[in-house]
Amino acid sequence: MSGYLAVLVVVLIFVVIFQIAKASEYVSILKGEKKARQQTNRVNGFLLIIFLILGLIGVYYCNDILKGKIVMEAASVQGKGIDSMIMTTLIITGIVFVITQILLFWFAFKYQEKEGRQAFYFPHNNKLELIWTVIPAIALTILVAFGLRHWFRITSEAPKDAMVVEITGKQFNWLIRYPGKDGQLGRKFFKNINDANNPVGQDWEDQLNKDDYMATEMHLVVNKPVKLIIGSRDVIHDVGLSHFRMKMDAVPGIPTTLWFTPTITTADMKKKTDNPDFVYEISCDQMCGSGHYSMKANIVVETQAEYDAWAAKQVAQYAVAHPAPAAAPATPTAEAPAADTAHQEKVVAVNDAKH
Numbered sequence: 001m002s003g004y005l006a007v008l009v010v011v012l013i014f015v016v017i018f019q020i021a022k023a024s025e026y027v028s029i030l031k032g033e034k035k036a037r038q039q040t041n042r043v044n045g046f047l048l049i050i051f052l053i054l055g056l057i058g059v060y061y062c063n064d065i066l067k068g069k070i071v072m073e074a075a076s077v078q079g080k081g082i083d084s085m086i087m088t089t090l091i092i093t094g095i096v097f098v099i100t101q102i103l104l105f106w107f108a109f110k111y112q113e114k115e116g117r118q119a120f121y122f123p124h125n126n127k128l129e130l131i132w133t134v135i136p137a138i139a140l141t142i143l144v145a146f147g148l149r150h151w152f153r154i155t156s157e158a159p160k161d162a163m164v165v166e167i168t169g170k171q172f173n174w175l176i177r178y179p180g181k182d183g184q185l186g187r188k189f190f191k192n193i194n195d196a197n198n199p200v201g202q203d204w205e206d207q208l209n210k211d212d213y214m215a216t217e218m219h220l221v222v223n224k225p226v227k228l229i230i231g232s233r234d235v236i237h238d239v240g241l242s243h244f245r246m247k248m249d250a251v252p253g254i255p256t257t258l259w260f261t262p263t264i265t266t267a268d269m270k271k272k273t274d275n276p277d278f279v280y281e282i283s284c285d286q287m288c289g290s291g292h293y294s295m296k297a298n299i300v301v302e303t304q305a306e307y308d309a310w311a312a313k314q315v316a317q318y319a320v321a322h323p324a325p326a327a328a329p330a331t332p333t334a335e336a337p338a339a340d341t342a343h344q345e346k347v348v349a350v351n352d353a354k355h
C-alpha cells in the first residue's frame, strides 16, 4: 500500500514540476525572451553560490561528525602506513577539491550574462595545456609511488621469523590451515578434497601433512609477522582484513600471499573500543555467490604463550582423517617420525642438487 502511495507522490511531484515549467514558459513569452533569460541567469547564479556554500558546509559537517567513527585504529604495522598514505591522498585531493569547487561555482556566478559583456574567444593555449597536464601527472605519480611502496611491502618476501597460515575460500566459508610443528605446509591436490575429512585436499603421502591442522578461527601472535597463503576451492573470493588494512584476492589455482604484523591483541582491542564482544573479522571482499554475505571468520590476536597453549590443543587433520584403531595406537605414531625424517632428507638432497 505504502509503495503505491510513494509512486503516486513521485508522479504528482513530476506533474507539479511540469506545470510550473509550462507556466514560467508562458510568463517568459509575455515578458520578452531576453529579459526572462537574464532573470533566470541571475537566479541560477545566486543558487549556484548557495549550493557551493551549503555543499562545503555539508562536506565539513559530515567529516566532523564521522571522524574516527567509521574506521578504528589500524591494528598492524603495515596498516598504519596505509592509513598515513590514505591521509596524504585525502589532504592532496581535498585541497584540489575545495579550490576547484570554489572556482567552478564562483565563475558561474561572476561571469553570468551581462549587458555589454561578450565571451572571450579562447580556443587553445599550449602553456595552459602543459600546466594542467604536468601538475596532475606529477601529483598522481607521487601518489602511485606511495601506493606501490606499500603494495610491495605486503606482497614481498615475508621475514624469516614469520608464522605461516594458509587460508582457502570456498562457497561459503574460509578454511584455515596451520603448518604444525615443522612450520611447513604439506602438499595438496584438488582431487583429494573431501568435505568429510579433507577440506583442502591434503596429500596424505606427503609427510609434511602429518602435523598440519585445520582451525575454525585464525590465531595470530601479537607483534609477530604472519604470512598468509591464500587460495580458493571454487570461484574468486577475497580475504578482507579491514582492521589490519589488508586485502588480497583468493584465486582458484593461483596461490596469492601477503604478510603483516598485528600490533594489538584482541583483549587490548576490547578495552580500547570499550566493546567486550570485539572480534577481528575476516570478510569476503569479492562478491562470490548467494552466500557471500555470510563468509565471515574471526581472528584472535594473542600473546605467544596464549597462542602456544591454543596450538598445543589442535589435532592434526591427518589424525582426523585416519582415526587410529583402538587396538594398536602405537604403530602409526612410531612410524611417522622415521618416515618424516626420510622425507626431510630427500627434500634437502633435492635442494642441494638445485644449487
Ligand SMILES: [Cu+2]
Pocket (backbone or CB within 6 Å): 169, 236, 237, 238, 284, 285, 286, 287, 288, 289, 292, 295
Ligand atoms: Cu566469497
